[in-house]
Amino acid sequence: MSALAEMIPFLSSRKNRHVYVANSVSSYNSVINAGLIVPIGDIDSALLIYIAEKLSVKFNLLFSLTRQIAVPTQAYNKYRNQFLSVSILNSMNKKYNYAKVLGIINEDIYISELDFIFGESHIRGRSALISLKRLKEEYYGKVPNTELLKERALKEAIHELGHTFGIHHCMNYNCVMFFSKSISDTDNKKVDFCENCLQQIS
Ligand SMILES: [Zn+2]
Ligand SMILES: [Zn+2]
Numbered sequence: 001m002s003a004l005a006e007m008i009p010f011l012s013s014r015k016n017r018h019v020y021v022a023n024s025v026s027s028y029n030s031v032i033n034a035g036l037i038v039p040i041g042d043i044d045s046a047l048l049i050y051i052a053e054k055l056s057v058k059f060n061l062l063f064s065l066t067r068q069i070a071v072p073t074q075a076y077n078k079y080r081n082q083f084l085s086v087s088i089l090n091s092m093n094k095k096y097n098y099a100k101v102l103g104i105i106n107e108d109i110y111i112s113e114l115d116f117i118f119g120e121s122h123i124r125g126r127s128a129l130i131s132l133k134r135l136k137e138e139y140y141g142k143v144p145n146t147e148l149l150k151e152r153a154l155k156e157a158i159h160e161l162g163h164t165f166g167i168h169h170c171m172n173y174n175c176v177m178f179f180s181k182s183i184s185d186t187d188n189k190k191v192d193f194c195e196n197c198l199q200q201i202s
Contacts, residue, residue: 031126035063035161036098040088040105041071043132048104050150051157058158058191059165061100071107085109085120085129093127100164102157103129118180121160128160134183152186162193167200 037052052063075087083105092103109131110116118135121128135152137145158176170177173185175194180186193201 030097032098033061034098035059035061035100035102036096037063037065038092038096038101038103039065039068040103041068041107043068043104043106044146046146047132047150047153051102051104051154054154054191055102055157055161059100059161063100063102066096071105077110080110082108082110082116085111085117089120089122089127089129092129093122093125096127099126100161101127102161103127104132104153104157105129106132108133118186119156119160121163123163124166125164128157128164130156130160135186140183151191152183155186155189155191156180158191158193162197162201165201167193167197170194170197172196 035055037048037055039048048065052065055061055063071083072088072091075083075085075091077084088103088105088109092101108116109120109129111120116134117131119128119130130153132149132153133139135149135156137143137148155176159180162177167177169179172178172194173188174190175197176189176191177193177197178185178189180189
């Protein structure tokens with residue numbers, strides 16, 4: 001997400017932060033020391049390959065793709081016409097024993113405190129999720145732009161995975177860890193961590 005979205009529960013309920021790191025690495029006898037990208041629903045394969053290649057370089061960890069899974073109906077909220085992010089995150093965390101797991105979904109996602117989020121993750125955990133819904137130009141009534149979508153998705157993926165490495169939000173609007181309240185924030189920031197954020201990686 002750039003979403004501050006995801007950080008709000010972390011910051012506002014630090015005492016309960018264990019909730020967000022449940023099913024951590026210790027749940028498994030062995031965790032595969034690699035990253036896994038999980039398409040949730042039908043995601044463009046060129047975008048998936050692009051993200052996998054870029055993340056592998058950025059985090060010095062090999063990210064591979066797995067077969068797509070169905071959009072989880074249990075996470076759907078018919079009143080909001082959105083999917084509850086944490087429900088998807090937790091089920092991915094249980095299912096895949098990789099060091100880092102990134103879900104990519106077309107549908108709109110949310111946490112209860114906010115209208116929407118671009119993504120969410122388990123801070124200092126293994127799993128992250130991004131939604132492409134509001135990264136697409138057509139969402140804003142514009143002409144589809146495949147290249148721009150790839151760049152936006154990469155920024156949000158790096159942002160969310162950055163949280164799983166223990167990095168918090170950054171006040172530097174050029175830094176990938178800047179919290180995007182809107183798509184213009186995402187477009188303004190770079191794909192890179194600033195020096196301060198790099199030092200936070202744990
Ligand atoms: Zn964030
Ligand atoms: Zn930063």
